[in-house]
Amino acid sequence: MTILESAVQAQGLNLSYExxxxxxxxSLQVPTGAVVxxxxxxxxxxxxxxxxxxxxxxxxxGHSELLGCPSAQLDKVTRGRLxxxxxxxxxxxxxxxxxxxxxxxxxxxxxRAERAHALCARLALRESAKVSALSVGDQQKLALVLxxxxxxxxxxxxxxxxxxxxxARRDFMRLLFEGDSARSAPRTVLLxxxxxxDLERVVSHVxxxxxxxxxxxxxxxxxxxxxxxxxxxxFVALNGSPA
Amino acid sequence: xxxxxxxxxxHTTLRGSRIGFAGMAFMSLPLVxxxxxxxxxxxxxxxxxxxxxxxxxxxMAAFCTAMTMALLASTWAQMRxxxxxxxxxxxxxxxxxxxxxxxAALWLWxxxxxxxxxxxxxxxxxSSLPLVVALVYxxxxxxxxxxxxxxxxxxxxxxxxRTAVAVLGWLPVLAPGVLHRGVELPAALRNAVLLTxxxxxxxxxxxxxGRVADSLTRQAIDREDPxxxxxxxxKPTLRGFDGRTPMGSRWLASPDVVGLRATDLLMTAVxxxxxxxxxxxxxxxxxxxxxxxxxxxxxxxxxxxxGAWVSPRWSLLPGGLSRRHTVWRVLRQCLAGGAPRTAAxxxxxxxxxxxxxxxxxxxxxxxxxxxxxIVVLSACLAVATLPWCRSxxxxxxxxxxxxxxxxxxxxxxxxxxxxxxxxxxxPELLPTAGMTLVYVxxxxxxxxxxxxxxxxYDWARMPAQPAAQRxxxx
Numbered sequence: 239m240t241i242l243e244s245a246v247q248a249q250g251l252n253l254s255y256e257x258x259x260x261x262x263x264x265s266l267q268v269p270t271g272a273v274v275x276x277x278x279x280x281x282x283x284x285x286x287x288x289x290x291x292x293x294x295x296x297x298x299x300g301h302s303e304l305l306g307c308p309s310a311q312l313d314k315v316t317r318g319r320l321x322x323x324x325x326x327x328x329x330x331x332x333x334x335x336x337x338x339x340x341x342x343x344x345x346x347x348x349x350r351a352e353r354a355h356a357l358c359a360r361l362a363l364r365e366s367a368k369v370s371a372l373s374v375g376d377q378q379k380l381a382l383v384l385x386x387x388x389x390x391x392x393x394x395x396x397x398x399x400x401x402x403x404x405x406a407r408r409d410f411m412r413l414l415f416e417g418d419s420a421r422s423a424p425r426t427v428l429l430x431x432x433x434x435x436d437l438e439r440v441v442s443h444v445x446x447x448x449x450x451x452x453x454x455x456x457x458x459x460x461x462x463x464x465x466x467x468x469x470x471x472x473f474v475a476l477n478g479s480p481a
Numbered sequence: 482x483x484x485x486x487x488x489x490x491x492h493t494t495l496r497g498s499r500i501g502f503a504g505m506a507f508m509s510l511p512l513v514x515x516x517x518x519x520x521x522x523x524x525x526x527x528x529x530x531x532x533x534x535x536x537x538x539x540x541m542a543a544f545c546t547a548m549t550m551a552l553l554a555s556t557w558a559q560m561r562x563x564x565x566x567x568x569x570x571x572x573x574x575x576x577x578x579x580x581x582x583x584x585a586a587l588w589l590w591x592x593x594x595x596x597x598x599x600x601x602x603x604x605x606x607x608s609s610l611p612l613v614v615a616l617v618y619x620x621x622x623x624x625x626x627x628x629x630x631x632x633x634x635x636x637x638x639x640x641x642x643r644t645a646v647a648v649l650g651w652l653p654v655l656a657p658g659v660l661h662r663g664v665e666l667p668a669a670l671r672n673a674v675l676l677t678x679x680x681x682x683x684x685x686x687x688x689x690x691g692r693v694a695d696s697l698t699r700q701a702i703d704r705e706d707p708x709x710x711x712x713x714x715x716k717p718t719l720r721g722f723d724g725r726t727p728m729g730s731r732w733l734a735s736p737d738v739v740g741l742r743a744t745d746l747l748m749t750a751v752x753x754x755x756x757x758x759x760x761x762x763x764x765x766x767x768x769x770x771x772x773x774x775x776x777x778x779x780x781x782x783x784x785x786x787x788g789a790w791v792s793p794r795w796s797l798l799p800g801g802l803s804r805r806h807t808v809w810r811v812l813r814q815c816l817a818g819g820a821p822r823t824a825a826x827x828x829x830x831x832x833x834x835x836x837x838x839x840x841x842x843x844x845x846x847x848x849x850x851x852x853x854x855i856v857v858l859s860a861c862l863a864v865a866t867l868p869w870c871r872s873x874x875x876x877x878x879x880x881x882x883x884x885x886x887x888x889x890x891x892x893x894x895x896x897x898x899x900x901x902x903x904x905x906x907x908p909e910l911l912p913t914a915g916m917t918l919v920y921v922x923x924x925x926x927x928x929x930x931x932x933x934x935x936x937x938y939d940w941a942r943m944p945a946q947p948a949a950q951r952x953x954x955x
Contacts, residue, residue, distance in 0.1 A: 292568060293568075293700045293701055294567065294568070294700065294701055295701055296701045310700065310701065311700070312568070312700065314570045314571050315570075317568055317569060317570040317571075317572075318570040320568060322568050328566075330566075342566075342569065345569040345570050345571060345572065345575070346569070346570060347570070
C-alpha cells in the first residue's frame with residue numbers, strides 16, 4: 239500500500255440548504271498522519287463538512303477524496319480503513335452492546351474483536367447492556383469503540399467527546415494514538431470539538447470554520463508560535479466569543 | 482446472532498418491525514389460505530377457479546404486497562439512517578441482497594397463491610384465458626403493487642402524485658365488485674388487456690424496485706423530500722411546542738386529530754366517486770356490506786391510530802400536565818379533536834352508500850352505529866394501551882387489532898342476523914346496536930383500567946409517534 243501525502247483532500251465544496259449556505263467553497267488538505275482539530279461556532283459547517291467528506295451528504299459542487307478515493311463512491315477497501323463517529327451516535331437501539339460489536343465486526347476484514355472488548359473495558363462500557371438503555375455518554379463510547387476496533391487509518395470524529403466525562407475524555411484522547419504498531423501508514427485524525435483545551439493537547443493542525451467557510455487553517459505549532467496564544471484565545475480573537 | 486452479514490442485516494432490520502410484519506401476515510393470512518384452498522380444490526377435486534376468481538386474486542394479492550412492501554421499505558429507510566452502517570465495507574451489496582431476499586419472500590407470501598390461482602384457471606383446456614396470459618397477469622400485478630408500495634414509502638414525489646398513488650391504492654379493494662358485475666369484454670380483447678396489464682406491471686416493478694433499491698442502498702441519502710413518510714424523519718430531540726398552541730392541548734401532541742385537511746377532502750371526494758361506480762356492482766357480492774364499509778370508514782378516518790404522545794417536559798409547566806384523570810383528558814381530546822374529521826368522512830361515505838345502493842334507513846343506521854362503535858373502541862384502546870406499549874409499532878398494533886377484531890365481530894353478528902333480515906329489518910339493527918353498546922362499554926372499561934397505569938407512567942419512556950414529532954418540529 240502506498241502512503242499518500244494527503245489522507246483527506248477537498249476542493250471547492252459548496253452546499254446550501256433552503257437558500258442558506260452551509261459550505262462555501264471549502265478547500266482542505268490533511269496530511270497523512272496529522273491530527274486535525276476542526277473548530278467553529280455552532281452551525282459553522284463542521285458537521286456538514288465531515289458528512290461531505292465521508293460521502294453521507296453530497297455537495298452541490300466541489301470534489302473531495304479520502305485516502306485517494308472519491309468521497310461519494312467510497313470503495314470497500316477505503317471503507318475498511320475508515321472510522322467515523324457522527325454527532326448523534328447512530329446505533330441500533332434494539333441490540334445489546336456485544337451484539338452490536340459482533341454485528342458491525344462482520345463487515346470489517348481487519349476487525350479485532352479482542353481490541354473491541356478491551357476498548358469496552360477501558361471505557362467502562364457494559365457489554366451486556368441494551369443499546370437503548372445506555373446513557374448518551376455510553377452510546378457515544380460505543381460509537382467510538384465501533385470506529386476504533388478495526389484500527390482505522392483515517393478517523394473522522396464529529397464532536398466525539400461532547401458527552402463524555404473527564405476521565406473517559408482523557409482515555410479517549412489517548413486511544414486516538416494507540417493501535418497496531420505494525421501499521422503501514424500513520425493514523426490520520428480529523429475531529430471537531432468545542433472543548434478547545436482538550437483539543438490543543440493533541441492536534442497537529444487546526445482548521446477554524448465560520449459561516450460555512452474555512453477561516454483559518456495551518457499547523458498548530460506554527461500558529462502558536464506566531465500568535466503565542468492558546469487555541470481558545472485564538473478562537474476568541476478570530477470570532478469575538480468562545481465556541 | 483447470525484454470522485453472515487446479509488442475514489445479520491436482515492435480522493437486525495426486521496427485528497425492529499416484528500409486530501408490524503406479524504400484523505401484515507395476520508391480515509393477509511385469510512387471502513393466502515383462500516388462494517391455496519382454491520388451488521388445492523383444483524388439483525384434488527377438479528373444481529377449477531372461476532374466471533372472476535382468477536382475475537381478482539392477483540388484485541387482492543397486490544393490495545397485500547403493496548402494504549407489506551411499504552412497511553419493509555419504511556423499515557429499511559429507518560435502518561439506512563444509521564450513518565455508521567452506511568459506511569461499512571460492502572454495505573451496499575449486503576443491503577441490496579438482503580432487500581431483494583426480503584422482498585422476494587414477501588411477494589411469495591402474498592403473490593404466489595394468486596399466481597397459482599390464475600395458473601390453475603389458465604391450465605384448463607376449456608378456459609378462454611391462456612396460460613401465458615394468466616401467468617404474466619398473475620405475476621405482474623402483485624409485483625408491480627409491491628414495488629409501488631415500496632416506492633410510495635421511500636421515493637420523493639410531489640404531494641399531488643403521493644395523494645394520487647394513495648387513492649389508486651384503494652382500487653384493488655373495489656375491483657372485485659367492478660369485475661364481478663362489470664361489462665363483459667370479448668375474450669381476445671380481455672386477454673390482450675390482461676396481458677398488457679401484466680407486462681406493464683412487470684416493467685413497472687423492475688423500474689420502481691430498481692429506484693427503491695438504489696435509494697435505500699445509496700451512500701448519501703440527504704436531500705429528503707419533505708413529503709416523504711415521516712418514519713425516517715424521526716428525531717430524538719424536542720424543541721418544545723409552538724407558543725400559539727392553546728394551553729389545554731399543550732401536553733397532548735396528536736396532530737392528526739386536528740381537523741379535516743385538503744388531502745382528506747380530496748381523498749374523500751375521489752373515494753366517493755369510486756364507491757358510486759363500484760357499489761351498485763358490488764352489492765350482494767360481499768357477505769357483509771355494512772361491515773366491510775364500516776371497516777373502510779373507520780380505517781380511513783380513525784386519526785388516533787397514529788397514537789397520542791405526551792411530552793415529559795410539559796408535565797413541568799404551570800397549567801400543563803396533571804396526572805390526575807390524565808387518561809380521560811387524553812381520550813376526550815382525542816375524540817373531540819378527531820370528531821369533525823371522522824364525522825365528515827363517515828357521513829360522506831355512508832351517504833354515498835345510501836345513494837348508490839338500495840339499503841333501508843335501518844340498515845343505514847346500523848352502518849353508522851357500527852362505524853361509531855369501531856371508532857370509539859379503537860380510540861379507547863389506543864389511549865388505554867399507551868402506557869404498556871413501549872414502541873410505536875406496538876402502539877399502532879393495539880387499535881389496529883381492535884379495528885380488525887371489532888369488524889370481525891360485527892361480521893359475525895350480522896351473519897347471524899342475515900336470515901331474518903330478509904323479512905324484518907329490526908334483527909339487523911338490534912344486534913348492531915347491542916354490539917355498539919358492548920364495544921363502547923368495553924373501550925371505556927379498558928380506559929378506566931389503564932387510568933392507574935397512566936397516572937404512574939414515566940412520561941420520559943413514552944415513545945413519540947413520528948407524526949407527533951413532525952408536528953413538534955414544524
